[in-house]
Amino acid sequence: MQSTNHNHPVSSATQDKPNGSEKCSNCIQFIPGDTSDANGECKVVAGSISPQGWCTAFSPKS
Numbered sequence: 450m451q452s453t454n455h456n457h458p459v460s461s462a463t464q465d466k467p468n469g470s471e472k473c474s475n476c477i478q479f480i481p482g483d484t485s486d487a488n489g490e491c492k493v494v495a496g497s498i499s500p501q502g503w504c505t506a507f508s509p510k511s
């Protein structure tokens with residue numbers, strides 16, 4: 450049994466892995482941590498954000 454379409458209570462569903470080439474480290478909303486591997490923060494999603502993460506609010510830097 451598997452659930453493939455469950456909804457999250459927040460508007461921007463976050464995941465801790467990239468969505469193809471899209472990931473937090475190349476998103477305009479990402480605020481990097483101390484190193485390129487460290488978790489940072491996001492301007493629109495609360496909490497500690499992995500540079501390898503992704504969410505539906507992804508916006509490419511350029």
Ligand code: SF4
Nearest residue numbers: 473476478479491504
């Ligand atoms: S908006 Fe989403 S994809 Fe972009 S940095 Fe924040 S959590 Fe990552």
